[in-house]
Amino acid sequence: MKVLTAKGGEITISDELRAIVALLDDGRLMVSKSHVFNPHVRGFMGRLTHLKREYSVCQCDLAVIAGFYENSVTSESHSNMQVTAMQLFDRAVEARASDIHIRVSSRTRTQILFRIHNDLTFIEEHTFDFGDQLCTTIFQAMADVSDATFEKMSRQDARISEKGKIPANLDGIRIATSPQVDGYIVVLRLLYNDAAKDLDLGRLGFDSIQSAAVENLKKKPTGVVLIGGPTGSGKSTTLQRILSSIIASCHGRKHVITVEDPPEYPIVGAVQTPVTNMESEEDRSREYQKAIKAAMRLDPDIIMLSEIRDNPTGRLAIQAAMTGHQVWTTVHANNALAIIDRLVDLGVSQPLITDPTIVAGLVCQRLVKQLCPHCRRPLTDHIHEFEPRTQERFMRVLNVDTVFVRGEGCAHCKNSGTLGRTVVAEVIVTDDRLMSYLRANDRMAAQEYITKELGVISMLEHAIQKINEGLVDPLQAEEVVGPLAEITTEPERLALVA
Ligand SMILES: [Zn+2]
Ligand SMILES: [Zn+2]
Numbered sequence: 254m255k256v257l258t259a260k261g262g263e264i265t266i267s268d269e270l271r272a273i274v275a276l277l278d279d280g281r282l283m284v285s286k287s288h289v290f291n292p293h294v295r296g297f298m299g300r301l302t303h304l305k306r307e308y309s310v311c312q313c314d315l316a317v318i319a320g321f322y323e324n325s326v327t328s329e330s331h332s333n334m335q336v337t338a339m340q341l342f343d344r345a346v347e348a349r350a351s352d353i354h355i356r357v358s359s360r361t362r363t364q365i366l367f368r369i370h371n372d373l374t375f376i377e378e379h380t381f382d383f384g385d386q387l388c389t390t391i392f393q394a395m396a397d398v399s400d401a402t403f404e405k406m407s408r409q410d411a412r413i414s415e416k417g418k419i420p421a422n423l424d425g426i427r428i429a430t431s432p433q434v435d436g437y438i439v440v441l442r443l444l445y446n447d448a449a450k451d452l453d454l455g456r457l458g459f460d461s462i463q464s465a466a467v468e469n470l471k472k473k474p475t476g477v478v479l480i481g482g483p484t485g486s487g488k489s490t491t492l493q494r495i496l497s498s499i500i501a502s503c504h505g506r507k508h509v510i511t512v513e514d515p516p517e518y519p520i521v522g523a524v525q526t527p528v529t530n531m532e533s534e535e536d537r538s539r540e541y542q543k544a545i546k547a548a549m550r551l552d553p554d555i556i557m558l559s560e561i562r563d564n565p566t567g568r569l570a571i572q573a574a575m576t577g578h579q580v581w582t583t584v585h586a587n588n589a590l591a592i593i594d595r596l597v598d599l600g601v602s603q604p605l606i607t608d609p610t611i612v613a614g615l616v617c618q619r620l621v622k623q624l625c626p627h628c629r630r631p632l633t634d635h636i637h638e639f640e641p642r643t644q645e646r647f648m649r650v651l652n653v654d655t656v657f658v659r660g661e662g663c664a665h666c667k668n669s670g671t672l673g674r675t676v677v678a679e680v681i682v683t684d685d686r687l688m689s690y691l692r693a694n695d696r697m698a699a700q701e702y703i704t705k706e707l708g709v710i711s712m713l714e715h716a717i718q719k720i721n722e723g724l725v726d727p728l729q730a731e732e733v734v735g736p737l738a739e740i741t742t743e744p745e746r747l748a749l750v751a
Contacts, residue, residue, distance in 0.1 A: 256325040285314035334390035357384035358436035458675030476613030481586030618678040626668035629657040
């Protein structure tokens with residue numbers, strides 16, 4: 254029910270008149286029964302007739318009229334608050350949060366936090382009233398049972414599942430509330446549908462800091478992001494996830510074109526242009542270049558090139574970035590800094606590739622087998638099975654107490670001892686200082702800056718994290734990322750001690 258004569262409504266009237274009449278959108282004109290012959294009311298009726306508005310007069314008590322205006326105000330603020338709530342949900346989904354916590358407290362005001370990859374992150378603070386209105390709106394105007402009243406002082410559960418009220422990649426939002434000493438808390442669990450979960454880089458094995466760095470790279474309007482690694486290191490899967498998530502979050506507002514030789518995965522929402530099979534390497538390269546040039550003429554926002562493999566494709570990727578595109582591509586390189594070397598080797602201009610506005614990000618990755626959780630064995634029970642040299646390495650770099658090693662195999666893992674693979678990676682968002690070291694060929698300063706100032710972990714360190722979490726077998730990790738540590742002590746002496 255809309256009240257047309259409400260403040261800011263369709264028909265403007267004075268406050269005095271508003272106390273005694275209310276025109277509803279169904280044509281009823283509510284008039285206080287003691288004011289039916291009031292000259293202002295008669296005047297208003299004349300105005301409605303003049304406006305050719307049909308209405309029927311209903312006489313009622315003053316309180317009823319006040320009630321109509323009051324409801325119209327709350328429903329209006331509800332709808333404003335609903336927009337605010339939906340923006341909050343969108344932001345949480347964008348941050349890949351699993352939960353939104355709204356703590357409403359008379360002492361500490363309203364705190365909103367997101368749980369992102371298991372960590373609670375403070376998002377923003379508001380007044381008590383803002384939080385109170387937000388929670389009331391979420392509970393009373395958005396949850397499935399529409400007549401539910403929000404009782405702050407009791408524990409309540411509800412759910413939002415109406416499609417128009419939640420972001421597209423959620424199936425629903427589960428609401429749980431509880432009182433606390435000086436207010437209450439509302440926890441919203443975001444129930445992602447599978448398509449959205451599949452886009453989460455965390456599912457591939459990237460850690461939360463790395464995923465956040467990729468989120469940063471997605472927000473840069475121009476620049477090339479290069480993903481390095483040998484064949485079979487999962488680069489294409491990473492690219493596909495990143496592009497799909499960009500497409501999902503921009504709701505078709507970005508034109509995404511891929512040039513792939515050959516296309517490996519369908520990317521819904523992208524224009525994927527394949528490079529047709531060519532006889533010779535030379536023909537392939539020429540076709541590939543033609544396809545990239547054609548793609549750039551198709552007014553793209555984002556271009557994905559399956560690989561930079563020679564000088565022309567390298568130069569075209571840089572050119573695309575310089576002409577205002579976001580470019581995602583892969584290159585054969587063993588670590589993140591080696592990506593720059595690889596481009597230099599291909600003869601791409603060094604000043605351009607060490608410009609952080611042109612080369613925005615360097616990602617490097619490998620795939621490591623994941624331990625079967627059913628048959629893995631604690632390292633501490635089996636450390637004697639390893640050579641002294643190996644034991645020494647493990648003791649020095651690992652938290653041996655939390656490490657697991659591959660077991661005998663079981664039905665779950667088809668006797669292999671492992672289930673699937675996980676990414677170990679290094680993700681660098683470039684900046685002026687890093688690039689100035691690289692321009693000066695000061696590799697040591699660059700590496701130190703990456704580790705100490707940018708706080709980037711190497712693939713080796715990422716692998717060690719996963720070994721320490723019991724997810725990856727240390728020897729299998731070494732097969733992929735190399736020795737976990739150099740030998741420094743005499744292995745024979747250690748053997749004697751053991
Ligand atoms: Zn089992
Ligand atoms: Zn198993």
